[in-house]
Amino acid sequence: MEQVNTLLVFDSVDPNRLIDTLSQNFSAEAKTPHRERRIYYDTFDWALYNSGMSLYRSSHEYSLRSIQDDRTLQTVEWKSNTPLNFIEAFSENVVSEKLKKVLAIRALLPRGRLDSQIRTIHILDEFDKTVLHVQVEKIRAGTASVINLVTLKPVRGYRKHHRQVAQLLRGIGDERKPTEVFKLLLGAAGETPGEYSSNMRVQLSPDMTARDATVIILERLLEVMRQNAPGITADIDTECLHDFRVAVRRTRSVLGQIKDVFPAESIKTFKKRFAELGQASNKLRDLDVFLLNKQRYEAMLPAAFRPQLSPLFKLLQSDRDKRQKEFVSVLKGRSCQSLLNKWETFLSSPTQDGAENPKDYDRPAIELARKYIFKRYTQVMALGGTINDSTPDEELHRLRIQCKNLRYLFEFFSSLFPQAKATTLIKQLKRLQDNLGEYNDLALQQSQLESIMSRSTKKQNENVQSAAATGGIIAMLHQRQQVVRKAFSKSFNEFSGGKNKKLYRELFA
Missing domain, CATH: 1.40.20.10 (CHAD domain)
Structure with a gap:
């Protein structure tokens, strides 16, 4: 059974204090923090979102992800400044064939820009082997308030450590579903995923005049x-x-x-x-x-x-x-x-x-x-x-x-x-x-x-x-x-x- 990420949103989070909290119960190793800018893309009618997917560019890479379980579906290296011709850039496989049907003839548009300060903490076992990745992010969209997101990324075969750390952090953070986190992030960028549809979307009642x-x-x-x-x-x-x-x-x-x-x-x-x-x-x-x-x-x-x-x-x-x-x-x-x-x-x-x-x-x-x-x-x-x-x-x-x-x-x-x-x-x-x-x-x-x-x-x-x-x-x-x-x-x-x-x-x- 494939393990999925656990996402928690905090009112505030200090990576150093989080390391101290984790170190009291586990062996933890913190990596040097780095910054990342993500630009999210979707069509005017939110075709990707409505199909349970998200696409963003960070540095020189595009990532296509599932917003249902936070999995990476495919990545594409893209060093050119020219906008991605999405379908042609992704290799011919089940994912790209699905995307052809999803996007059809609609253009991809920038839907939100987010700037993150990221620090990764590795949880180690008694043999100093990494058994869990804890990613701590402070995310901003322009001058919007900070979103503090902690993502637990499990390592195959080490469910116990994932479960134990998740239980510890649930006491101080609010666990959210990936779809909720995606809406939260895009909301900070001023977007409401799925907001537009050409469908009628009217709810009438029989006794209405x-x-x-x-x-x-x-x-x-x-x-x-x-x-x-x-x-x-x-x-x-x-x-x-x-x-x-x-x-x-x-x-x-x-x-x-x-x-x-x-x-x-x-x-x-x-x-x-x-x-x-x-x-x-x-x-x-x-x-x-x-x-x-x-x-x-x-x-x-x-x-x-x-x-x-x-x-x-x-x-x-x-x-x-x-x-x-x-x-x-x-x-x-x-x-x-x-x-x-x-x-x-x-x-x-x-x-x-x-x-x-x-x-x-x-x-x-x-x-x-x-x-x-x-x-x-x-x-x-x-x-x-x-x-x-x-x-x-x-x-x-x-x-x-x-x-x-x-x-x-x-x-x-x-x-x-x-x-x-x-x-x-x-x-x-x-x-x-x-x-x-x-x-x-x-x-x-x-x-x-x-x-x-x-x-x-x-x-x-x-x-x-x-x-x-x-x-x-x-x-x-x-x-x-x-x-x-x-x-x-x-x-x-x-x-x-x-x-x-x-x-x-x-x-x-």
């Missing part, structure tokens, strides 16, 4: 928009824009689907303005998706043809940089700031004095949720049932939008229903959405690549070669699109099956 529930949902979406705006401006990674856009779409979905909660005239302008805000970033998001798929596109071609895509991606990157600046101007502009501020004010006081409340204003939230979820489900079933192999793409697009709106309603109101049953329905809906979404993306990518092919580059010969390679990608995308289209019937039949019907009626009818 429809107006109150809707306001809570919309306030959460506004919070996500505001949280991601600085990341878009700084161009941290493409997911800040993605999360911002999803929050805007969800807001528009609420205003478009949940009627008779706010006076129609009072939200008319907001619906129009949020639609314009979403449209302002459409081109930027399309270009982000193209560039994120670069390796996928290259893999579609024989190796000899892949370099011919370079002009295409240079053009896309140039366009993307231009669109990024344009959208940042929109985001920081007076019109956008006014929209968000007025929206916040409206949500905090959604009624007007003397105005008659809409008919669903005081309706219990659970009744509102059932009404709109079942209505949208019925529409999805009706439209999906008419689609066959010869149905125009426009109808598939309509069904995709219907499914997306149904999914949003689930996300808004999921806390009102049994989680296991709601999760079953969401998973089945997501499989249908994946099919419709991929089909739409493939069609859109083909159309956009055809448009890009018509644009010239400086070298005519290079243009011809690039166009040929791009044409090859379009052909592969078209081929994949046909496969996805044929898979629609199976996806919809699974969604519209008897078990699903029964569950929808049980929860929402």
Whole structure:
């Protein structure tokens, strides 16, 4: 059985006095103290923390650790001043493969800087062999108060000494779990691990009024928009824009689907303005998706043809940089700031004095949720049932939008229903959405690549070669699109099956 570290936090700790305390019961040898600076990293959405890991740099080394049991998972020597390209630097093994899934396309950001004064004390047995390492740290984050941390690091085969020292120190220190210590350290640096998530994170109650529930949902979406705006401006990674856009779409979905909660005239302008805000970033998001798929596109071609895509991606990157600046101007502009501020004010006081409340204003939230979820489900079933192999793409697009709106309603109101049953329905809906979404993306990518092919580059010969390679990608995308289209019937039949019907009626009818 692997031994784990014991961590204790002290109100104050003097290494010399601690040595004296330990020496009264054990043979102790103290090493020369040294200083260390640690810079912790994580993604904007705390992907490492949410997966039970932490990453920090100290001196010329990066350490990936488990925050569940304080184990070192892997270390990487890094002497360059250039920021670590994390995934590529870690060797190919189980850890790095896991990290690829955890980090995906998110960038690593500095999350906190801590300065430590460290002294190590070795506990020795009667043969002067080290049987336990006691690490004493005084940790500061800027001008924050000192955190006094003592870590007992066991040596394999000497559990008794670990247990005895831990018992002694528990009398004067407060033992903490590694996750608690990690939060304490990052808290001293001004961070709250796990603070951001793009998920709805709303807790509604069944008897809450429809107006109150809707306001809570919309306030959460506004919070996500505001949280991601600085990341878009700084161009941290493409997911800040993605999360911002999803929050805007969800807001528009609420205003478009949940009627008779706010006076129609009072939200008319907001619906129009949020639609314009979403449209302002459409081109930027399309270009982000193209560039994120670069390796996928290259893999579609024989190796000899892949370099011919370079002009295409240079053009896309140039366009993307231009669109990024344009959208940042929109985001920081007076019109956008006014929209968000007025929206916040409206949500905090959604009624007007003397105005008659809409008919669903005081309706219990659970009744509102059932009404709109079942209505949208019925529409999805009706439209999906008419689609066959010869149905125009426009109808598939309509069904995709219907499914997306149904999914949003689930996300808004999921806390009102049994989680296991709601999760079953969401998973089945997501499989249908994946099919419709991929089909739409493939069609859109083909159309956009055809448009890009018509644009010239400086070298005519290079243009011809690039166009040929791009044409090859379009052909592969078209081929994949046909496969996805044929898979629609199976996806919809699974969604519209008897078990699903029964569950929808049980929860929402």
